[in-house]
Amino acid sequence: GDSVTQMEGPVTLSEEAFLTINCTYTATGYPSLFWYVQYPGEGLQLLLKATKADDKGSNKGFEATYRKETTSFHLEKGSVQVSDSAVYFCALTPYTGGFKTIFGAGTRLFVKA
């Protein structure tokens, strides 16, 4: 079945460091791919998404490229801030539609000043 695997955390970085959070997926066809972020005490909110191969989603300095050949959707940011400390979830929705959204386990990021 469809699945999402993301790197285990926590990830601890210093402010202004480069961030990569790896995400790979297993799915038939061409799923839509998402990164959601969960700040402490809050619900999830969409960070970015990509709906077809080679698309790049971007928002708030974060980027991720839909790589069909490697079935990956890694999240990157060139310079993290303390305010980026949160839990990041990679997710997919199958091409077949419906709303069987599948989430990864989440990666907690700590950014130190």
Added chain:
Amino acid sequence: EAQVTQNPRYLITVTGKKLTVTCSQNMNHEYMSWYRQDPGLGLRQIYYSMNVEVTDKGDVPEGYKVSRKEKRNFPLILESPSPNQTSLYFCASTPQITGSTDTQYFGPGTRLTVL
């Protein structure tokens, strides 16, 4: 303000005492869903609803019930809660039922503890 609301935000109860967690959205979204979040497991879908009176099971429906009598509301019912249902619960809504590309909008979460 467009939002998904859940109540209560925190609940401590005892085994077997029926409870309902309410979810409401003011965006006229057709699709709504319930998830539970557990450490190391991410979010797992409990139930979803594609429209009024249309609901279906997600990945972990056992021990839960839902209803969708109005478009804006999607309550989650635990008829006889057990300790393994201690978790963080999220309600979400999405504008369309045909687009797998659509973003989900999440409520703030309900932290449930069953003793």
